[in-house]
Amino acid sequence: MLSPWFLCRNEDLKEMLESNKESLKLEAMKRIVGLIAKGKNASELFPAVVKNVASKNIELKKLVYVYLVRYAEEQQDLALLSISTFQRALKDPNQLIRASALRVLSSIRVPIIVPIMMLAIKEAATDLSPYVRKTAAHAIQKLYSLDPDQKEHLIEVIEKLLKDKSTLVAGSVVMAFEEVCPDRIDLIHKNYRKLCNLLVDVEEWGQVVIIHMLTRYARTQFVSPWREDAVFDENSAKAFYDSEEERRVDQSKPYIMDPDHRLLLRNTKPLLQSRNTAVVMAVSQLYWHLAPKHELSIITKSLVRLLRSHREVQYIVLQNIATMSIQRKGMFEPFMKSFYVRSTDATHIKTLKLEILTNLANEANISTILREFQTYVKSQDKAFAAATIQAIGCCATNISEVTDTCLNGLVLLLSNRDETVVAESVVVIKKLLQTQPSQHSDIIKHMAKLFDNITVPMARASILWLMGEYCEHVPKIAPDVLRKMAKTFTDEEDIVKLQIVNLAAKLYLTNSKQTKLLTQYILNLGKYDQNYDIRDRTRFIRQLIVPNEKSGALSKYARRILMAPKPAPVLQSAFKDRDRFQLGTLSHTLNSQASGYLELSDWPAVAPDQSVRNVEVVEPVKETGAPALSKSKHFDAVSWPVCVSLQASSPVFVPETSHELLHRMTGKGLSAQYRFTRQPCIYGNSMVSLQLTLSNSTDQALENIHISEKSSTGQNIHRFNAIERLEPQASVTVSMGVDFNDSTQAANFQLCTKEDEFSVSIQPAVGELLLPITMSEADFTKEQGKLVGMNESSATITMTPENVSSQSVNRKVVSVANLGVIPSGQENIYRFSGKTVSSGSLVLVSVVLKDPDAVITINTEKTVMGSMLLRQVKTALTNSGP
Amino acid sequence: MIHSLFLINASGDIFLEKHWKSVVSRSVCDYFFEALERATEPENVPPVIPTPHHYLINVLRHRIYFVAVIQSEVPPLFVIEFLHRVVDTFQDYFGVCTEAAIKDNVVVVYELLEEMLDNGFPLATESNILKELIKPPTILRTVVNTITGSTNVGEQLPTGQLSVVPWRRTGVKYTNNEAYFDVVEEIDAIIDKSGSTITAEIQGVIDACVKLTGMPDLTLSFMNPRLLDDVSFHPCVRFKRWEAERILSFIPPDGNFRLLSYHVSSQNLVAIPVYVKHNISFREGSSQGRFELTLGPKQTMGKAVESVLVSSQLPRGVLNANLNPSQGTYTFDPVTKLLSWDVGKINPQKLPSLKGSMSLQTGASKPDENPTINIQFKIQQLAISGLKVNRLDMYGEKYKPFKGIKYMTKAGKFQVRT
DSSP states (O other), rough: OGGGGGOOOOOHHHHHHHSSSSSHHHHHHHHHHHHHEEEEEGGHHHHHGGGGGGOHHHHHHHHHHHHHHHHHTTOOHHHHHHHHHHHHHHHHHSSSHHHHHHHHHHHHHOOHOOOOHHHHHHHTTOSHHHHOOOOOHHHHHHHHHOGGGGGHHHHHHHHHHHTOOOHHHOOOOOHHHHHHHHTTTTHTTTTTHHHHHGGGGGGGHHHHHHHHHHHHHHHHHOOSSOOOOOOTTHHHHHHTTTTHHHHHHHHHHHHOOOHHHHOOOOHGGGGGGGOOHHHHHHHHHHHHHSOGGTTTTTHHHHHHHHHSSSSHHHHHHHHHHHHHHHHHHHHGGGGGGGGGGOTOOHHHHHHHHHHHHHHHTTTTTTHHHHHHHHHHHHOHHHHHHHHHHHHHHHHHHOOOGHHHHHHHHHHTTTTOOOHHHHHHHHHHHHHHHHOOOOOOOOHHHHHHHHHOOOOHHHHHHHHHHHHHHTTTSSSSSHHHHHHHHHHHHSSSOOOHHHHHHHHHHHHHHHHHHHHHHHHHHHHHHHHHHHHHHHHHHHHHHHHHHHHOOOOOOOGHHHHHHHHHOOOOOOOOOOTTGGGGGGTTHHHHHSSSSOOOOOOOOOOOOOOOOOGOOOOOOOOTTTSHHHHHHHHHHHHHHHHHHOOOGOOOOHHHHHHOEEEEOOOTTTTTEEEEEEEEEEESSSSTOOEEEEEEEEEESSSSOEEEEEOOOOSSSOOEOOOOOOEEEEEEEEEEEEEEEEEOOOOOOOOOEEOOOOEEEEEEEEOOOOOHHHHHHOOOOHHHHHHHHHHGGEEEEEEEOOOOGGGEEEEEEEEHHHSSSSOOOOOOTTTEEEEEEEEETTOEEEEEEEEETTTEEEEEEEEEHHHHHHHHHHHHHHHHHHHHOO | OEEEEEOOOSSOOEEEEESSSOOGGGGGGGHHHHHHOOOSSGGGOOOOOSSOEEEEEEEEEEEEEEEEEHHHHOOHHOOEEEEEHHHHHHHHHHSOOOOOHHHTTTTHHHHHHHHHHTTTTTTTOOOHHHHBBBOOOOOHHHHHHHHHOOOOOOOSSSSHHSSSSSOOSSSSSSSSOOEEEEEEEEEEEETTSSOOOEEEEEEEEEEEEOOOOOOOEEEEEEEEEGGGEEEEEETTHHHHHHHHHEEEEEEEOOOEEEEEEEOOOOOOOOOOOOEEEEEEETTTTTTTEEEEEEEEEEEEEOOOOEEEEEEEEETTTTEEEEEESSEEEEEEETTTEEEEEEEEOOOTTTEEEEEEEEEEEETTOOOOOOOOEEEEEEEETOOOOOOEEEEEEEEEESOOOOEEEEEEEEEEEEEEEE
């Protein structure tokens, strides 16, 4: 290590940078980075540092990049010296170097190089490496913020990159889209389905961005899945039943969800299981804004799960739940206990939980909630105790059954030792009494008694207001309170003084005999008060209530003005209209529009043309379970590095027919059926994948259903996991794999329950021992040429006329055998190809039509299989019927 | 998205800053300091703070505030999740995430931050990828680097970035192939005064440490998968197989990772492994209070309850506590009023207790609230929900790995109200 004498001395650092030793240079750069990190200015060293930009040492180079990006803006002329290095690096054969050159080049915020950046981005966008293209997508945003005039050109690049099929690029380009041209929704149309299908495989940060963008997109393109008359904030009690209601409405006016809308919902659902909280929240908000209401409940569990995460995550999630729970209580009610407050929670978490509990309160659970609230009121955290009292008030107004209980409880709190608790109680009681203008004179009397001990101004003012408002209910006490107040008037706070004047005026009007002099006295005190508001109010009140010759018509109405019935205040949640913002956004958290917030549009009344999303190339994955396929793709690519030309493709046709394995009579109530799924087996690449449906037709549960270990006859069987318990009349589907060794010999094994064992056997049809592969017509003929002689078997048949069409030939063949169809150039020749599951030998089938005859030829090394297959294809093609 | 990052320590000093776009002056943190001042506790700082031109989103971990500066609309959880990921990465690299560790490794920190974000958008956050880009500092490597002048920056693009399994690096080689799984369950519970359970939930995780050569493909199955009510997966888990067969099938990342976190369905009754007898009372007018606490095990299925730690925030009026523990040691901080008692292991024959008196401020009225008791404990070799791993199989590689599964139950947020 070098001596500390060197530290932070610019001259020495410069010297080190100019030395010939790499290690010294590196040491100097490390210290400079240390300076930058501390926020110290190191711009003086720019010339010395920039010289090292072309260094061979990769760490040194990276640190120079860090420096360059930080100071280039301040030293524009010098920064230009480094540009040529990057331009050279952009042509480097190593993709990592190309990408990092583009990254740094685009991070140098120097306006002169905008054209160079533009050129570099355009080039990188067509790079072969997806990693470089991803960097290009990032660079778009950087260039846009440097020079917004480039927008048009950048949009062209975005358009190109949106077509990219790489999962690596998708997230970044959508981010660029959101930043540069979020209004160009037309660019999304053609890529919509692709984005939906790619979504599960995109990295997690990209998922968040794409989901938010697609939410906005969907709101402009699809019609509302919500009922016509469904007001957004319908009563929660209905929420449980509304799927039923929906159906009823549907009958009168059927709503059919656009398949693309469904695709989005289906493909985002698995992401609820993501470990990334931002992804879960993004999917939740997507469901909230796009899904039919009865499907909404699936997000609840995931949101509640997030509450286990860090404090900050809890804060955001609770806020969103608070907004949701106002409109849909039913969603979170079963999870009410997850919102119970712990003494270790931070205050803002506590208040949010309280808010949610208040929202969830209904007639059924209110007693539990109130009991819980009782504990909170006693909390050491007084701010939280005060918030709890507010919450009790809210519950009391919302649920009329408990109003009295709450009021009594609050009155008890009036004798609490803590001032803030008492004050809050008074304020809440005041509000409650106002909403319940019945006979609550007891409570008012009680409050009058406590009045002397209460010192919080707001509470005192509230009591005085109550006295005045309901002075007719407490005719004896009110004047006495006024008398006391007259004594202490000068020492009171301003809000209390205003209320004293108010009380005096009201008493004067209702009970002038007793209070006339007192009122005069108080009005005189008020007249000379220091505060002009009070002087003003006093003057006004005097003119209003004390009639004299100058007072006009107004004093006649004094009583009607002062004693007018007042509307009760509405106690409502602070999250009442948060839903004007899209959930999960910064704006929603702050409850004010953040810059760059994009409004979620209303559903269109009529759906725009849906054909805009059609892509010319037909996408076979459109309607299948896309997430599944893409996940298993990993599997293929990784664990089966099969010869590429024999890569299995997805099956053309999967028959639905299932075969009986065990009849319920022989199985003592247990019946089993199997079918071939024709998918590559996940248990092993030489296995045939089977789906087993087990059902219990007895009236007792069957336990421990499994396949016996010892049984099988030579074949390798992957057993399904033992089923612990199968309820009566229930059935369960499991999958298993059998390696038939490319023979049609039956696999025998024992299916066992806890009590019994049943011998069963699966005899596969030869066509099920194949997996389809795709190849070109040329490859087919080439391969066929290699498999002649013994390996070829053929037969001539007479076709029934209805079988002659191309469709029916294809259908017949693929239903018999799991083969892939090869696009054929000639009209009367049909070709199919596949490989055997176990050994992977090629199986080629061709059907040549020569009216009215047809020649079937099968080429394969497995001659036995070939002849069996030939027989089956022959039968299939000669049989008429479907 | 994320404009800049400031790291602020407990005493309010900015000790690191990093900018991904134009430089934002550190004076923007003044708004944060204002909020910090208003908050009574460090945890009470609101996670999102608006300022006139920026928004500050912060997380607090290891007594360091990570403050991200945002300029326009972005999902706040996106930023929060990312900041936590940054902390996790630091912890992974340096063992601890403290101010000292960050300052000592400032160059690595900078290199990491540079790779994790590009223009404010996350680039590489997978630990396997980062470790290929930037090697974690070890003593040996530091020595070697100083002598040979070599670097700890990788020269190749991590293969994971481009492959279909971005979480796993290629070319992994071990002489001992081993895979360990820890099933850790936490009980969150609130117990009321009378000892009845108000709410109790079990949350669990399966943490894995997998050191296997090549590209192994693992499947893990459970004896009773139906216990798992809600799960979240590491991205490596194939969702479809879980849906269809309740089997975890995955190509694991190399090293330590969290495979799965789960929630046990709330229909199942939760066994509470400890009970507390307590008598904490204050008499009106007297300056003394009684304090009695006894712990005991129940429903532990014969396993010992270990590492028990009891803590309680006593009311503000308590001046001092004079207590006598039957085992372990206790401390009482007269400033924060925090009582903590390190019990150790519970012996069912001789139950641990803590008894004595508390002295109160003279003249002060009796506190109207009794303190809550927080309990931490561990039970080895037991998953309280009854979850059991059935088997672990490996495909795709020829060798026989060494496999191990460990179970543990811990207290999560376990509170007893008195």
